[in-house]
Amino acid sequence: MDSDRQLVGRVVSGDRMAYRDLVTRYKGVVFGYCYFLARDQAAARTLARETFVLGFVEAASCEDSDAWLDFICKIARRLHRQGKKLKSSSIVSGEDAEAPAAGAGDLPDELLQAVAEELHAIDAEDRVAMTLRHAEGMTADEVGDVVGEAPQAVASRVSRGFKSVRDRLLTRMREGGGLRGV
């Protein structure tokens, strides 16, 4: 698996297939961040799409190829801050893009937003490991290849991150009288 640095280097040379790999790798992480910013899935999708598109356009200005994810998140913040009117886009194949996976149930927006807030309050590297593991379904080995850590370290991050989010949500429940939908 190519590292972020290798992929970014190819992207700067105009390699769109390399960029496709980057988008595939981090779509869950970036989308989650955009959801945290936008608080709405449709808006998050549009923001995430525009973020990635701009990420390709501005790839040459990414000063540290190893911190590409930070670079992309900075773009997301900028776009969100500008309150740019983003073109809406819907997708694409014969499948319903918004259909949740089986078993997810109907989670109220308030609950999703609460999780998003707590998720983005924990350590960033733990969050990335969690997202790659749970949202993208990567194995610990695969996550380790992406983030440059041993699988055991990845497992620790995922476990620690999960615990942090859960504890924060529990605290929220106790102090705030509960979370609707939990």
Added chain:
Amino acid sequence: MEFNAAVRLFDRYLEGELTEVQRNALEEFLETDEACAAELARYRRVHDVVHAYFNTVRPGEGFVEDVMVGVEEAESPRKRRRSHDRRAPDDGGSGNRWPLIAAIVVLLAIAGGAYVMFGAGGSGAAEVVFVTRGAERLVGAGVGRDIAVGDRLAAGDSVRANGGDVRLLLADRTEVTVGENGILQIGADASTPHTIKTGLVRFIVFDGDGRFQVDFNAGSASVLESVNGESRFSVTVPESESEATTVDVTRGTVRLATDRGSQDVGTGMRSAARKNAAPSRPVAIRSKKPESQRDRNRVTRNDGGRSARTQPANRNTGNPDAATAKTPATSGKVSLDDTLAKLRDAGATPEATRAELQKLTTNVVGERKEEVRLLLVDILRQDPDESVRREAYTRLAALGAEGLFDDSVDVLQNDESIEVRRLALAKVAQGKDPEEVRRVLGDALLASYPQEMLPLKHDVLQAFVKVVTPDDLQILLDLAQTDDGSGIMKSALEAVGQVRSPDAVDALLPFLRDPDEAVRTGAVSGLRRLTGKSLGYDPKGEPDLRDEAANQWEAWWSENRDTFEF
């Protein structure tokens, strides 16, 4: 077991990681301690919620493809704008048309794993989903209604793009972009091709390993069903007004046909079909680019009617016998052919190529002029040496052939060298149609630039402000929010000062409060240019003083907006 010890086991219990002994001990304790059981219930709900979050908050299927389409779009603003420029006929067939050659049929056979056409499994009718902006009018079978993003089309429907490009995605992942005023009819069934009635349509085919892009701008075009593992496209150009159609084949085989004959054109070859003539014998495309960069079959048409604005006068370059660097006014046919042959030699050194270019006469007319032009354009597109391309463009500009403006736009948008692009920019800025110049420069401002090309953006902006109108305000404002480190934001805001309208002042005022000093400086400079005033605003001043001055600006403008004369 005690409460705290039990709670410490919850994580591993919920993940199924406890040993059997540990699990039994915990479950026995939970049966006797209600408080602990309640705590576990809370843990479990939150645990499930976090897992469910990752299953719910997802970009959804097709997101990556959507992004890549956006990337493609972001890199090609000019091609979209070109479809705005074309005045395609309406349904009645009136109005200016792109000239077309009678009954030219071009078949593109593309080798490789076919991943095209009508849905997997070949069940018959194709389904199409709109993926892009705008409400477009759907014409043809069953309709006449406006359509919007997310709509699905059925096989047999036609689409007309009224308000801009329309982008579709077929069920087989082929991406189709119909340029403005273009009309595309979806194939009625698996055996009927899609038909492009008019305008520019681009197909991006996912061809196993990657994407293969084909642009059709030659009139009606059909996408045929895959045959024996090959993707095949057909371009039918039924009208009879074109001067020439040229086909460059970089992949597979193309059949170019007129009513006077047909010609198979193989990979790496070029053929042209001129009016009332059979297609020419294929010649090798002069290219030094590696195969991976030459992956687009190109079908182009020379529109003698559209491009002819002012027919340049033939130029006498001086005493044909003078031993100067200039080419004699009337080169012998043989010497011109020699020069062209040497220029077609892809193995020549840059020095040799430049020398031949300097010998190349620009005092030619008719078909020879077109031949010289095509060769120079080919060099501009293919030669990796900047000095060669610079010389080629200089000769092209001197040639003064029809289509120079369009060729210059092509160079401005695509050349790899900022210096060559600057040469082309100067020619573009001199274009005879101010509206077209404005559109091209506006596109160029919004295009993406590699880091080393960013200074060019400033040059483009300087040219743009000479033709800018109030309708272009949004372009400047978009530019003013492009933080690419080149200082273009400040320049763009200063340029807003050239748009003499109240909307320009409205747009600039909020930037007085921007956290970026360069932006504030640009804004007050623009305001000063528009109104002749600064009202004491200092972009470098303390925040509270700046805010106070900004308030004064807003108050002053509120009082004077309706009566101010620019």
